[in-house]
Amino acid sequence: MKLRLDLRLSQKLIMTPQLQQAIKLLQLSRLELQQSLTQHLMENPLLEDLPTEVEDSEAGSADEKDEEAVASANSEPSNVEESTPEERDTPDEVSASGWEEYFGSDRRIGGSESQSSSQDEFPSYEQTMAKATSLEDHLLWQLSFSGLSGREKAIGQLIIGNLDDDGYLRMSLAEMVGGTDFTEKEAESVLKDIQRFDPTGVAARDLAECLLLQIGHLGKSPMGSLGARPGALKGSIVEAIVQHHLKDLEKKQYARIAKALGVTVEEVFQATKVIEVLEPKPGRPFTNTQNYVIVPDVFVVKNEGEWVVLLNDDGLPRMRISPYYKQLMGATESGSAETKAYLDEKLRAAQWVIRSIEQRNKTIVKVVSSIVK
Structure with a gap:
């Protein structure tokens, strides 16, 4: 047996983790994409959802600046330069001040607990949602008010737990009580009691x-x-x-x-x-009959005799890098090395998510355009 050193040349396709995530993002449906983006917004503090009001204000500010530029070009130059409120309150400054007010009024980081807004007194959105009663809950509620003994109620819970969505008991009583200390005769007696519950005809075989x-x-x-x-x-x-x-x-x-x-x-x-x-x-x-509407990623419409592919971005969060964290990272005061490393990592992740979404949209539009042609 001899030891020797061999030199081999080969070609391999290695995908970076970012590329793998981009391909995975491209395969997601619209609902899965919305859930994934929401998860990114929750995990990455540098990402924020761009509100519609801010987007409209940015577009309005741009139009106003264009009109002011045209007006200043047609008018005589003035020696006194004054800044308008629109120019002073840029979107970045407004967002930064909003973040400062938010963190300054946060009671979890040492703020005053005496001043509480009326919004804190309202229940959360999850607490106001109505939950539909299931067939199992409805039967268990009736079982709790029945005059059965504790052992019989235990058998009743076993029977109710084995009912299907239609209210039928598909398995035999011998199979159901197998592995328990209940007898088939006891299960048959309790089954007759459950068959008297509402809705009529429940627990039939x-x-x-x-x-x-x-x-x-x-x-x-x-x-x-x-x-x-x-x-x-x-x-x-x-x-x-x-x-x-x-x-x-x-x-x-x-x-x-x-x-x-x-x-x-x-x-x-x-x-x-x-x-x-x-x-x-x-x-x-008691069956959940909620219908889920399928929202398309693109629309294909006919405009002046030609089919045009339009991207549907309605309902998806429009993400951007938080201006507050931009200003925080560009501040002159020095922070800890651990904090800077954390912010740099989250910044790269946020930029990658935004680029991946843009690339996904371009790819989908190109593919659908090729199909239409």
Whole structure:
């Protein structure tokens, strides 16, 4: 065995972490991009969201400066130079003074606690949001007011926790109580109690049982009965159809159902009217049906006979480097080396985020423009 030194020449594509992050940023959807930018704004103090009012004021200041330049060129020169309020209050100075007032009134860094604004007395936005009641919470609330014992309530919590979004118990009782000290007989008894809860038909194990539970709560019916007193749904045509002829009902084979039950087709048709008002999914009212609107990254519009690609930046934070921290980093007073290193690192990260967003927007517009062509 010999030791030797070899010299090899090869080409490798190595992506820097910044390039990898830029590619990852390009692949994000609009919602994910908005969440990522919000996270950057929270983690990097040098980044700030540019308010719409500041952006409009900057545009207005630029227009006013242009008008003043044209007016001064057409008028005679004056020996006295006076600065207007718009010129004195530049966006950077206003932002810097705003930051100083903010930090000066912050009670967490030693400010006065005696002076508190009325805004502090209001609850947070999260506390004012209404939370929709879930099916599980609704059933647990009813279980807490039931007259069941502590052991039976524990079994009830186990049953309610295994219900699906439609309100059905899909697993068997033997499988559910497996690994616990509860018996299947106890679970069956508690299940019957839960099936009396609101909404009617909850905790059923199949569609037929769900509909039968609701039929038991409907009370009287104008139709005749099969083997039971007239006017009661117990033992009626409705119950017989649900128990034995659901598949025929799905195929609307009314004549076959009438022949099997020994009734007329009209009676079967009237029974189906009762079944139509039953709820096959008791948990439907508690299902979250919030629809999320898909917001496009670009708009393709036709302008003067040509298709134009327009970038949609509505809803995305317009970030910039904080003028306050710019002024702080350019101050003459010396700070600690650790503070300067921290600010330099955050400044590079902020500049990279802003450049990545601009590059992402340009890339998307170029790609869509090529697709349109």
